[in-house]
Amino acid sequence: RFTGYLRDLTGLKDMESELRRSRDELEAILEAVADSVTARGPNGDLIYANPAALAAAGSGSIEELQAAPPEELLADLEVVDEDGVPLPPGQLPHMRVLAGDDEAQAIIGYRHRDKGETWVSARSRAIRDEDGRLHMALTVSEDITARQREERNLRNVADTLQASVLPEDLPVIPGVEMSVAFTPRGDEYHDVGGDYYDAFELDDERWLVTVGDVCGKGAEAAAVTSLCRYSIRALSLRHDDPAGLLGQLNEVLLRHCADGRFATAALARLRPHADTIALSLALGGHPCPLVLRADGQTESVGANGTLLGVVNDRVVAHNAKISLGRGDALVFYTDGVSEARDHHARMFDLQHYLAGCRGWDAEQIACGIQEAAIAHQGGKPSDDVALLVLRVPEEPLLQRRFAAVAESVPLARHALDELIHRFPRLDWDALRLVVGELVTNSIVHGTPRRTEQWFELVTQRQPGCLRFAVTDAAPPFIARRHEAAPEAESGRGIFLVDSLADRWGTARHGRACIWFERDLR
Known part of the structure; x- marks a missing residue:
C-alpha cells in the first residue's frame, strides 16, 4: 500500500525565478x-x-x-x-x-x-x-577628483585676489601697538571679500590708517577694493587731510565704477608723541570707531558721513580730533562685526565686549573681537570681519635694548633683577631661564634676517599677569613647539618656554616678537 501527497510547486519555482531575475537585473x-x-x-x-x-x-x-x-x-x-x-x-x-x-x-x-x-x-x-x-x-x-581640483583652483584664485587687496605687512609706528584681524565670509571659493585695511607712512612723524568696505563680493568687488586702497595711497601724496581725501576718493569711485558700486571708509591721520597719539579722523558712511580708555570706559568717536561713490555733490565728512593716552585703544571695524547676528537675530554687542578688554594689547583686542563676533554667529560669519586696532601701551615695568651678541644674554637675564622686589613670589630663576632662551633664539635665528643688530626686552604688567617680550628688527615669524631628538644639542628653546610659561605666542605684525606670560598667583 502506498500513501503520499502531491504539492504544487509552480508558484515557488516562479518566485525563485523572479528573485533570480531581479538579482541578475540588479547586478x-x-x-x-x-x-x-x-x-x-x-x-x-x-x-x-x-x-x-x-x-x-x-x-x-x-x-x-x-x-x-x-x-x-x-x-x-x-x-x-x-x-x-x-x-x-x-x-x-x-x-x-x-x-x-x-x-x-x-x-x-x-x-x-x-x-x-x-x-x-x-x-x-x-x-x-x-x-x-x-x-x-x-x-x-x-x-569627485576633478571637482576637488576645480574647487582648489577657485580657492587659490580667491586667496590670491584677497591677498592683493590687503597689505602684506603693517608698518612699525614708534610708541604705538597696531594689529589687524580679517576673516572673509567665504561661503563660496569665489566670494572674495570687499573689506580692506591699510596703514602707511606719510612722513617721518605722521602715518595714515584706513579701514573700508565695498558693497558686493567676488572679483568685481575686489577690483573696487584695490581701487579704493591704492587711490588713498596715491591721493595722500598731495592731500593728507582725512576729510579731503574722502572727497577725492568719492570722485574716483564716481568716475570708475559705472555699475553703481559704493563703498564706506574710515581714515585717520596719526602723529605719535611721547605718551600719546594725536589723531584726525574722518568717516565716509563707515561705522564709528570705538575708543577703549585705560580705565575701561568706552566711547564712539567720529560722525558717519556720507557713502562714497553715490552722490556727485561734495561728500559730507568732518575731521574729528582724538587723543589716545597710555593704555587707550582705538578700534576700527566693518559691519561684519557690528551687525553680526546670532540665530535669534540678536546683534553682537561690540561695545560691551570691548569694555572687557581693559589691559589687553592691540593684538589681543583684535583677535578677541574677531573670535567673539564669529562665535556669536555660530562659528560661520555671514559677512567679512575686518578690524584694525591702535593702542598706546602702558609704561613698561622694564625696557632695555641690547646689542645682538652672545655677551648680551646674561645681561638680559640679570636685567630682571630690578623687578624681584616688586613681585617676590614669582619664580625668577625660571623666568631668567626662559628670557635667556628667547634672547638666544633672537641672536642666533634673527641675525641673518635683519639689518639692525639689536634686540629689546620689555616687561609689562597686564591684568593678573606679567608679560615678557623679546623683540628684534627681523620680520614677524611663527614659533612652534617641537621636541628635539635626545642626542640633539639644540632645538629645545620653545619646548622650555611652553613648559615654564603660562602662555606664550608671537606677534603677527610689525617686527619679530615672541612673548610669554606668568600669572601673578
Whole structure:
C-alpha cells in the first residue's frame, strides 16, 4: 500500500525565478554604474564589489580583492579627510555603519605615493533584517577628483585676489601697538571679500590708517577694493587731510565704477608723541570707531558721513580730533562685526565686549573681537570681519635694548633683577631661564634676517599677569613647539618656554616678537 501527497510547486519555482531575475537585473545595473559600489558583511568582510570598485582598487576580481591583506591595500597610501587631515580607519563611512550608525558619509582623499590624489564622496548605509540586525553595510563612492581640483583652483584664485587687496605687512609706528584681524565670509571659493585695511607712512612723524568696505563680493568687488586702497595711497601724496581725501576718493569711485558700486571708509591721520597719539579722523558712511580708555570706559568717536561713490555733490565728512593716552585703544571695524547676528537675530554687542578688554594689547583686542563676533554667529560669519586696532601701551615695568651678541644674554637675564622686589613670589630663576632662551633664539635665528643688530626686552604688567617680550628688527615669524631628538644639542628653546610659561605666542605684525606670560598667583 502506498500513501503520499502531491504539492504544487509552480508558484515557488516562479518566485525563485523572479528573485533570480531581479538579482541578475540588479547586478547588471550595478555593473554599469560608474560609481564604486561595495557591500560588507556584519563582520566587515567584503562580499560584493562592482567593476568600478574593483578598478578603483586595482583588482581584477572580487576574489583577488578579498584575498589582499589590508596592509597591502594601504601600502603607499595616505587616507585624509576633506581638510587634508589624516582620517582614522574607524571614521570611514562603512566602519561607522558597522559600528552601529544607520548612515554615514564623508569626503575622502586617497594620496598615492606614485599615482597622485584621488577624491571620493562616500556614503554608507546599513541594510538590516526584519529583526533589525545588520545584514550588510552598502557603500557608494563617487569619484569627485576633478571637482576637488576645480574647487582648489577657485580657492587659490580667491586667496590670491584677497591677498592683493590687503597689505602684506603693517608698518612699525614708534610708541604705538597696531594689529589687524580679517576673516572673509567665504561661503563660496569665489566670494572674495570687499573689506580692506591699510596703514602707511606719510612722513617721518605722521602715518595714515584706513579701514573700508565695498558693497558686493567676488572679483568685481575686489577690483573696487584695490581701487579704493591704492587711490588713498596715491591721493595722500598731495592731500593728507582725512576729510579731503574722502572727497577725492568719492570722485574716483564716481568716475570708475559705472555699475553703481559704493563703498564706506574710515581714515585717520596719526602723529605719535611721547605718551600719546594725536589723531584726525574722518568717516565716509563707515561705522564709528570705538575708543577703549585705560580705565575701561568706552566711547564712539567720529560722525558717519556720507557713502562714497553715490552722490556727485561734495561728500559730507568732518575731521574729528582724538587723543589716545597710555593704555587707550582705538578700534576700527566693518559691519561684519557690528551687525553680526546670532540665530535669534540678536546683534553682537561690540561695545560691551570691548569694555572687557581693559589691559589687553592691540593684538589681543583684535583677535578677541574677531573670535567673539564669529562665535556669536555660530562659528560661520555671514559677512567679512575686518578690524584694525591702535593702542598706546602702558609704561613698561622694564625696557632695555641690547646689542645682538652672545655677551648680551646674561645681561638680559640679570636685567630682571630690578623687578624681584616688586613681585617676590614669582619664580625668577625660571623666568631668567626662559628670557635667556628667547634672547638666544633672537641672536642666533634673527641675525641673518635683519639689518639692525639689536634686540629689546620689555616687561609689562597686564591684568593678573606679567608679560615678557623679546623683540628684534627681523620680520614677524611663527614659533612652534617641537621636541628635539635626545642626542640633539639644540632645538629645545620653545619646548622650555611652553613648559615654564603660562602662555606664550608671537606677534603677527610689525617686527619679530615672541612673548610669554606668568600669572601673578
